[in-house]
Amino acid sequence: MKQRQIHLKIEQAIVLRNEQIAHGIWRMSLVAPDVASAYVGPGQFISLLTDDSWDHLVRRPMSIAKINEDEVDIIYKIFGDVTDHFTKKCPGDSMNILGPLGNVFTDYNSEFAEPILIGGGVGLAPILNLYDACEKAVMIIGARSADEHFLNHKPDNSVYLTTDDGTAGIEGNVLTALKNMKLSENTILFACGPEPMLIAIQNYAVEKNARAQLSVESYMGCGVGLCQGC
Template sequence: MIIKEISPVVSNELLSSEINKLTIQSPEISKLAKPGQFINVKVSHYFDPLLRRPFSIADVIDDKIQIIFNITGKGTKILANLKSGERIDIIGPLGKPFNTDDDFDLAVIVAGGLGVAPFPFLTKILKEKNKDVISFIGARTKTQLLLDGLENVNTATDDGSAGYKGTVVELLRLNIVKIKDFKFKIFACGPTPMLKSLLKLCDEFDLNCEVSVETPMACGTGLCQGCVVKTKKGEYKLACKDGPVFNTKEIAL
């Protein structure tokens, strides 16, 4: 079920100079949301910007949902300036969530940059299911690392300002030997180059892995056919409807 709500802003918190966390009261969407799903937000009451913006559901707290976003363009600047009590038009929950019911004991979370967004919510649900969680989180520099709500965090930064100097996938490769004896599943989200590197690693070691792809989405419901993802069979699926979560054995980025 997809729900449209005109929802009041509860809080708008600046996490860094470029990143905001927006908390929205959304009693209907919050009841249905699952980790990996997203909402589509109409950032203005007018027609500029015209298109809605998709945002991963970062967490659900009672009847509220949270999103995390970079302040990069006109739409996100409007969102960053919203005040408590102002209302925004949202649609959700959209997309296919992560599958947390597989046969695994250890969840391995891998995120790059703002790809960390869906994982506080996922971590909460995994802990409720009595799964162990280990997290590998990467960013360009330490000020862009977002670690709240995560468990057993290992960090990587491109400039070496925190944790391992290098990519988060390189860090995961170094730690595969430490987790290989566990029955584990990888959950990942991040920029496409990171996901391509992770897909190669998963193919190499035949790992069970789901990724949430980052791709532009206009309608969020499959009508516009604009967010295609190619499969290994040469077919095409829609990120907004068939995903954004896909198993790495299925897609070819």
């Protein structure tokens, strides 16, 4: 991933939509013209304050799932108190957001590149954003069960779903699907998801001598280098 100059914005974003799209997974669209105009590319994230109460003092990082003019979309999974609080937000409510933060994926549209995008768990948001930006790509999205998926398994369109319990797509995890794919010298793996998944993909990339860009979503605080939390 490529490091970039920071053009950070902070603004009071307005909730446009906030809907459950799969079991425990929600999509929120925010009107945030300043952050949207500073967006550089897939891989970046924003940091949100759900309200200004003492109960929710720390911002929560969420990857950008889509930018559409002045709208910023996130896809989030209910993990704890703050993400549960996110689900209570209604159109017209506001949230303070900081961003765009982080580095961007690179080379996905370079000549001869054959990108394979892999998303698991909460790592699916930046991968979907990257998929939209790719001229061509294969995408693998993993979940435990069919009810956590909101896309369809469409191998003809190069979209592969996996489930641990076999209730949708390929039974197994994203590595099961990846290992059935032919890699070439032009393959680049792009992945975001839980740490064990990223380690497995890293090992596979090393074994196959394939290039890879991995986006790590470790637990963090401020997101801007102030709190020493990462």
